Amino acid sequence: MSKKKKTVACYCRVSTKSGPQASSLNNQESFFKDFIGKNANDYKLHKIYADHGISGTLLHRENFEKMLIDAGLDIKEYDYTVKKLTTVSDKAETKEIKVNYKEYTFLVSDREPKFNEILVRNTSRFSRNVLIADVLRKLREKEVYVRFLDIDKTTENKADISIIQLFQNFDELFSRDLSRKVKAGNERSIANKTVRSTPRLYGYKYIKRKSLQENNKLEARPIEDNVVRSIYRLYAGCMSIYDDELPVCDYKCATCTVERTAGVGERVISKYLKEHNIYTRNKKEFGITTLGNMLKNEKYYGYLNTGKFDAGELFSANKSVKVRDNYLLEPDTNIEAIISKELFDLCQEKRSSRYDTIKAKGLPSTSSPFGGLLVCSVCGSKYLHNSDRGRGFYQCGLKKRKGLSACNSVNVSDAIITEYMYRLMAGALSADLYQDRQAVFKAVCKSIANKIDYIERRRDPEKVEQLQADRENADSELRAYYKQLIKEEEKGEDSTTLQRLIDDTKEVLSGIQKQLDRYTKKPIAYLDECKILREYAYELLNTPDISLEGLTKRTYTVSEVLNIINCIDVYGPTNYSGGAVSELLLKPRLKMPEMVKNILHIKEDIFSKGAEEEKTMENLENVHIIPPAKLKENIDELSAKLEVLETQYF
Structure with a gap:
């Protein structure tokens, strides 16, 4: 009889997107293909998951997450904000700031894994973060094991796990030590006023120093330097997108005689550069973010800004890059100026007038009351x-x-x-609200009924009772063995046989529990979800929105409208010939509790699909109406069935 092959996934990773690292990634992939080929009798390859340009200290990696999802895990992301004291300035002035955190939680799902084992070339490729221990634990629950080929250890063997964790601790300590050295190097660069830059900085040629007694240099690149000047002058308004050539400029902005306009933003500049076939050194378009970063870089006017950015602490909950409150900023002869400081300052004033004023007033970035709606x-x-x-x-x-x-x-x-919002406030929202609440109520009742039907069809009381009895017997037997083990150890007797009996009983108990879970785990989860849906259904019945009488001639304030609707969906294509669009339709998407939405597996637009026919108070009589009394009768009937099932499982 031939041995059954293991279906395996392989994972590889490199930290950067540089040429040598990309080659390393190709080498890792080739290694796995060769390894699977040599062990074709034992392994069947499902897929190679590869991440490039991502540090192993991070758990949030695109293909790493895809691999965990295929292994039967769910990944939940949580955002939260806390206030903390910090000393980010050079003067060490402690102040209170808000810090945004992201946390990732890994959960065991009901999905079957697509493979049985994950092959990793060495422990550091999998992760340099000891928090990975939780992931390995959850994978074991799904009977998916990770094999580290460099140390020939697998999480399938309990004895190997402590050794794997030891190597992971070493990997994290190495990363922490490297981070401390890099940070110390950064501090020395600030103290020594070392010119630091990426060789890819557009407009400059980066000349690395030959000895520690020298400094790095930035020399302007021909052609690229004129592009940088064009970007700044377009933004400042002293050059038009319709100019074929740069107007003559002495960079003395205070006495400039060039007629200046309001200037254009990054999006228009990006489009202008593309139309003139001007691209980055990598032959890519100038993106809005790239242009924004260029317009904020003091190096372009010949100033040193080493230490401007703070990348945070390694393994901290918040590792986003931030601009320091105070950083080294002074002229440096090692940096060739491409523009004047006056032109740079003029652009910063325009950026401030476009963005900071809006934020200071607490308005959305669109400078419109309906931004993002x-x-x-x-x-x-x-x-x-x-x-x-x-x-x-x-x-x-x-x-x-x-x-x-x-x-x-x-x-x-x-x-x-604006007119549409006034119509909603005047009462047009009532029809949408009524229609939505009725649709939600129907969906809730349907979901409860489907879950009850599933439980009743899969229910086997006799089998569950037998398994529960078997579990109780095995548990009693295990407790008795443990008591006996304590006595033998006190007497100094050999407990090898007893230890084997304990291990065998544990295995039997685990098998019984798995069988029991198949009969009870999903029904219990469904019953919990049904209780949440039932509670929400009764909440809906107690609101006037479910009843036509409660909505008649009702009006709303702006805040009430915004509290009820999540957003407004826009339907209709662009009119290429110009003029008004006859097919334009706006449809509000109403809010729903996140937990209820998740249970119903509802996408946010599920109740917006009837948008082709807008409802108003005038045509409410055409809406299919279910009286509140009938709705209550439906949920009461389902609630009674739930109560019977609850007594059988709890």
Whole structure:
């Protein structure tokens, strides 16, 4: 009889996207293919998961997460904000700041794993973070084991786990030590005023020093330096996108005679550079983020800004890069100036007027009261505010960034959305609210009924009772063995046989529990979900929104509308011929408790699919109405069935 092959996944990783590291990733993949080929009688390859440009100190890695999901785990991300004291300035002035944290929790799902084992070349490729121990534990619960080929150890053997954890501790200590050395090097660079930069900095040629007594240098690159000047002058408004050549400039902005406009933003500059076939050194388009970073870099006017950024502490909950409150900023002859300080300062004033004033007033970044409220029904992007010749309108974010070829959704003028909000406030929201609440109630009842049907069809009381009795007997037997073990150890007797009996009984007990879980785990989970849905259904019955009488002639304030709706879906294509769009339709998407939405497996737009026919108070008589008394009768009947099932499982 031939030996059954193990279905395996392989994982490899490199920390950066540099050429040598990319070669390392290819070597790792080739190694696994050769290894599987040599052991074809034992292994069947499911897939090789590879991450590049991501540190092993992070658990949040795209393909690493995909591998865990395929292994039967669920990944939940939690965001929260706390206040903490910090001393980020050079003057060490302690102040209170808000810090945003992200945490990742790994949960065992009901899905069957797609493979039985994960092959990793060495422990550091899998993770340099000891928190990975929780992942390994959850994988064991799904009977998916990780084999580290460098030390020939696997999580399938309990004796190997402590050795694996020891190596993982070594890997984390190595990363911490390396991080401390890098940080110390950064501090020395600040103290020694060392010019530091990436060789990829556009506009410059980075000349690395030959000895510690020298300093690094940044020399302007021909052609690229003119592109940098164009970017700054377009932003400042002393150059137009319609100019074929750069206007003559002496960079003395205070006495400049060039007629200056309001300037253009990063998006227009990006489009201008693309139209003129100007790309980055990697032959890519200048993105908005890249241009924003260039417009904030003091090196372009010949100033040293070493130590500007704080990358946070390794393994801390918040590792996002931040600009320090105070950092070294002074002229340096080792950095060739491409623009003047006056031009740089002028651009910073314009950035401040465009962004900081908006944020200081607490307004959304779109500078519009409806920023982020409109959502494109074609691609799902949020609408952003824009203007054309003084007329304000909202435009799909994807369409705004990449044009009509990416999304052809309709634009919405300020006048239309304002009028629509007034209509909702005047009572038009009532029909949508009524229709939605009825639809949600039906979905809740249907979900409860389906779960009850599943439990009743799969229920086997006799089998469950037998398994529970077997579990109780095995548990009593195990306790008796442990008592006997204590006595033998006190007498100094050989307990090898007894230890084997304990291990065998544990294995039997584990097998019984797995069988019992098959009959009870999912039903119990469904019953818990049904109780949540039942509670929400009764909450809906107690609101006036479920009853037509409670909605008649009802009006709303702005805050009430925004508390009820999650967003507004925009339906309709762009009118290529110009003019008004006849097919434009706005449909509010109403809020629902997140827990209920997750249980129902509802996407946010599930109740927006009837948007082709807008409901108003005038045509409510055409809506299929179920009287509240009938709704209550339905949920009462389901509730009675739930109570019977609860007594059988709890």
